[in-house]
Amino acid sequence: MTTTEALKEIMARQGLSSSAVAKRMGANVPQRLVTDRIAMKNISVSKLNDLLRVLDYQIVLVPNTERRKDSWFVIDDDGLAPKAEGETK
Numbered sequence: 001m002t003t004t005e006a007l008k009e010i011m012a013r014q015g016l017s018s019s020a021v022a023k024r025m026g027a028n029v030p031q032r033l034v035t036d037r038i039a040m041k042n043i044s045v046s047k048l049n050d051l052l053r054v055l056d057y058q059i060v061l062v063p064n065t066e067r068r069k070d071s072w073f074v075i076d077d078d079g080l081a082p083k084a085e086g087e088t089k
Contacts (some may be wrong), residue, residue, distance in 0.1 A: 003048060006073040007038045010055050024054035 010051040011021065025034070037047050050060055068074065
């Protein structure tokens with residue numbers, strides 16, 4: 001899954017538009033900034049963290065051997081990360 005796919009899925013689960021995320025980020029944050037960041041192919045950790053913070057998510061690094069939870073989003077370059085056990089999407 002790419003960061004773009006993960007962000008869109010998190011927003012969909014929470015019923016949020018990019019406009020709503022922008023409002024959560026601050027009064028002066030334009031919607032365009034959010035949509036541009038979501039679409040970034042190579043977003044920085046800092047910019048990603050800014051978005052995730054207002055969505056109540058965080059960046060966590062875990063060993064590859066750790067058993068994945070269904071609620072986790074695994075990010076890779078091409079969106080082809082192996083799925084967690086029982087994961088259908």
